[in-house]
Amino acid sequence: MLTQEIIAKKRDNGTLTENEIASFIGGVTAETVTEGQVAAFCMAVLIRGMDMRERVALTRAMMRSGSVLDWSSKDLGGPVLDKHSTGGVGDKVSLILGPAIAACGGYVPMISGRGLGHTGGTLDKLDSIPGYRSLPDNETLERVVRSAGCAIIGATKDIAPADKRIYAIRDTTGTVESLDLITASILSKKLAAGLQGLVMDVKFGSGAFKPDPDDAAELAQSLVTVANGAGLPTVALMTDMNQVLGRAAGNAVEVRESLDFLTGRAADPRLREVMVALAAELLMLGGLAADAREARARVGSAIDGGEAADRFARMVAALGGPKDILATYRDDLPEAPLTVPVHPAREGVVTAIDTRAIGVAIVEMGGGRKAPSDTIDPAVGLTEAAGIGEAVGPKGRPLALLHARDRAQADRAADALRRAFSVGHRAVNPGDPVARKIG
Known part of the structure; x- marks a missing residue:
């Protein structure tokens, strides 16, 4: 099957057959499908979506693209x-x-x-x-x-x-x-x-x-x-x-x-x-x-x-x-050379956090990847992060401690952290960390 036809079918909101999905994933594994074609397929799926039958077929095709472990003969003595x-x-x-x-x-x-x-x-x-x-x-x-x-x-x-x-x-x-x-x-x-x-x-x-x-x-x-x-x-x-x-x-x-x-x-x-x-x-x-x-x-x-x-x-x-x-x-784990407390502009209580922005700030520091080939700096990040409902201040508890490679990096990350935390004066209940069970 032509890869471009499979991509075009999903782009045009068609429903892919199990064979079409298996063919595409086979090409991904064999690398006869290019990186650009994989990207186009993923974008088509993101925009058009798949029904449950397509979803199951995609999952199984990806599972079968390699070996499947079998623990039944290993006599482990407990569940896997x-x-x-x-x-x-x-x-x-x-x-x-x-x-x-x-x-x-x-x-x-x-x-x-x-x-x-x-x-x-x-x-x-x-x-x-x-x-x-x-x-x-x-x-x-x-x-x-x-x-x-x-x-x-x-x-x-x-x-x-x-x-x-x-x-x-x-x-x-x-x-x-x-x-x-x-x-x-x-x-x-x-x-x-x-x-x-x-x-x-x-x-x-x-x-x-x-x-x-x-x-x-x-x-x-x-x-x-x-x-x-x-x-x-x-x-x-x-x-x-x-x-x-x-x-x-x-x-x-x-x-x-x-x-x-x-x-x-x-x-x-x-x-x-x-x-x-x-x-x-x-x-x-x-x-x-x-x-x-x-x-x-x-x-x-x-x-x-x-x-x-x-x-x-x-x-x-x-x-x-x-x-x-x-x-x-x-002693074993790498440490960044610079540790900097990040304080808010005013006294108050953390009322909300843009947690995604914190994650992006860490990626910008080198703690994540912008491209698959990027090398991660394992030492950078933050500790002592304040939670919702906790008191912080310019001279009190910081929003977090930044672990940075240099001062310029720390300053950029500190600005991002201050924007990510909302500080007010009303009491806030962060709620239960576990909301519900499904299944």
């Missing part, structure tokens, strides 16, 4: 589970949740992605750990999952290779927000990972890909419907992204916050609530807890007792990172 987020600013939940599930008896082959647009990527965060191999082969993945209980990695060249190519092009062509492409991208990798249960963290709010709660609910329903239709038990939680999740946003700074959380040094309450809620759903899906109360208690014990931290350390060591990261991470 995973979690995925639709992306946020400061969202380091995966770094904590994967080890926590492993400590509770699950096995987590977590295939994660790099940053898209204004949101951070789990792989970019882990790449800030010296020596960490985020793209191991399948044999190494299986070995680490067996020994540590979890392995947070990127899609290897064998797992959904078509998605890897499309994913990078979407980031630079204004097509990240497509419901159809998001669904297929996420689920093609998850289905290829051979999972027995999946929980989706679907964000809404100013820092989410789908800011409107109704749009986010539509995405959550799409993910749940397609995944369950493909035989993967899945539920989704809708969570708030109207402020930074936790207190840090960047790469190394988020790894540091995650390790502070795991080792008991500090744990932001909103971050903990989102993590525990998602992990509890996974334990119930995997038959590792009878109800939500038991599941939450098990997750809490795994964190507070240090078992989740131990699993994280075992995973890092097995994937080439520091052998004793729990003791050495403050």
Whole structure:
């Protein structure tokens, strides 16, 4: 089939057949479809949309573009589970949740992605750990999952290779927000990972890909419907992204916050609530807890007792990172040469945050990519981010601490942060971080 005819059919609002979709994805994998054609296809899908049958066909074609893992013969002794987020600013939940599930008896082959647009990527965060191999082969993945209980990695060249190519092009062509492409991208990798249960963290709010709660609910329903239709038990939680999740946003700074959380040094309450809620759903899906109360208690014990931290350390060591990261991470992780507090112009309370603008500011600092070939600076970002309802001031608590490469960079980012935070005098309730469950 002619690639241009497939693109034109979708451009003209036609419904693609399963064979047409398979043909296009086959060309993406073989690289007979050009980057420009991939971009045109993605834009046509963004504008015209796909029905559920097309969406399922696209997901399956992308899943079949590479190998599909089969854990049934590995005799792991527990369910194979995973979690995925639709992306946020400061969202380091995966770094904590994967080890926590492993400590509770699950096995987590977590295939994660790099940053898209204004949101951070789990792989970019882990790449800030010296020596960490985020793209191991399948044999190494299986070995680490067996020994540590979890392995947070990127899609290897064998797992959904078509998605890897499309994913990078979407980031630079204004097509990240497509419901159809998001669904297929996420689920093609998850289905290829051979999972027995999946929980989706679907964000809404100013820092989410789908800011409107109704749009986010539509995405959550799409993910749940397609995944369950493909035989993967899945539920989704809708969570708030109207402020930074936790207190840090960047790469190394988020790894540091995650390790502070795991080792008991500090744990932001909103971050903990989102993590525990998602992990509890996974334990119930995997038959590792009878109800939500038991599941939450098990997750809490795994964190507070240090078992989740131990699993994280075992995973890092097995994937080439520091052998004793729990003791050495403050020295191991890269640090920016300049730390600058950013204060608001007046005393008051944070009433609203343009979280997307914060993510964009971090990308501008080099903490994200404007083009697929860009190199990320793992050290830049922000910490101690103020939340909605918290008091700030010119001589009091800052909006955040910026970790910058130089003064000029810090000044530009500081201006962006001041514009992103609204400061007033009325009391504001930030609301619950977990809004609802779908599925």
